[in-house]
Amino acid sequence: MEQVLFIVWRESVEAILVVGIAYAWLKQSQARQGMRYLGLGVLAGLLVACLMGAALMSAGSWLQGPAQDIFQTIMVLVAAGLIVQMVMWMRIHARSLKSELEQGLASQVESANYWGIAVLVAIAVAREGSETVVFLYGMGMAQLQSGAIGGFVLAALVGFALALATFGLLQLGSRFLSWRWFFRVSEIMLLCLAASLLVSGVERMIGLEWLPAGPDPLWDTSMWLDDSHGIGGLLATFAGYRAWPPLTVVVAFVAYWILVLSTMRWQRQRLTHRQTTSTEEASA
Template sequence: MGNAFFVVWRESLEAFLIAGILYAWLKANDDSGGGRRALFLGLAAGAGLAVLLGWALLGVQDELTGDALEMFQTATLFVAAGLITQMVLWMRRHGRQMKARLHADLAAAAERAGHFGIAVVAALAVAREGAETVIFLYGMAQEGELGGLATGAAAGFAGAGATAWLAAKSLARLNIGLLLRLSSMLLLILASALFVAALERLIGSGWLPPLVDPVWDSSALLDDTTQAGKLVADFSGYRARPALSALLAWAAYWSVVLFAWRRSARHG
């Protein structure tokens, strides 16, 4: 539940901020009100596209059995981990220019295609965030209980709305930039946990050799089969008895991410 809350809160917050930026531009540049109506239609269409993606994923899963289903679910975990990582690194490099780029895209769309162009820009912006969220949640569903996942997702969406409203109304000293940077680091930790879960599925299915299993046993310090240990394991990828191949892949993941993080800071 906690992971679902955090992912949906983070992604929905970005969607709310994007919608707010677009609305503010239209309010200042569109006296007719037609652009704002097109914006709302575009936002709804973007959300609908995300829902369709979720329906398609469930439909594909229903058609698969045995090894094919296991391979599909494992691939979904890898995709979710990769998308989270890519999104965080992209936002670190381009986040400062996001507002200017959205304004430029909206101005160009309004000039070329009028209200329809505005709706398309809004739909694509929200569909991107929504599609990522759907894939993240689908990946988490392979590792968790669906009831808690749905509750966490609903709470995360409501929390994102409240956060965006507080920021817009300036009712709290809310530093959105700092909030997004901290949440980016937490998202990378969560992505590494999904990556580890996918690796364990490969090892369990015999598609990846464990090499040494286990490398160590830290169950006496924190047992990942207990309730508290499982919570830490699900969020961070911690394992009390890790296999060497999973450990090496996890270390390689963080080496690449940290290199890209530092490089994006130099070129941001």
């Protein structure tokens, strides 16, 4: 349930951030008529996310036996991929997110296209909500199937409450919590969570006989750090640690971090090059 709480917290903060930026800009610009469309956009975005959740649940219930196992395996891997994609996207757009959103709002207000505001906000909220739905489905289907729906819902509600509290602290300024710190720490946690989902997906593929396990287990560290409880259990949940991993899981885990770190390095180099080019052009 810790995974559910964390994902709802992180994604809700992003959604609240978008709505908060739009609300503050409309209020400052005295575009009061846009407030109504802001609310409509939020409701529409939430509706899209709920419909997607219902569709996933229906598909999971409709499929039976091996087909259901295959579907859930695919969703776990999709969730891992989406988390990585989201982190990489935010690394590029986090600094310009506010200005880009405000420019879009200004364009709609200038043309008196208030429905455009609703669409703009709906897309942003639906994106965050849909990502959350996919993540939760990938992580929580086992809990839902075991009847632990109450704990699942409670974790989601606590995560949303924490998101509201976090946004409040972030709005108070860097004395309490800075946006840069929030994005950096949550970025690391999200990448570790994606690794955990990847490990789970690879284990499922081994169970489906899509992949060979290789030497299994490759090692046994349960004597020092068991992955079923305590710190080991927490690392298993959030980072993909396994005390008895097969070779294929280890290879997938190492390959994942090599790819992620290489991509982050490439992004950093490209951003540095772009900033250097912009400085040189400005000087010229």
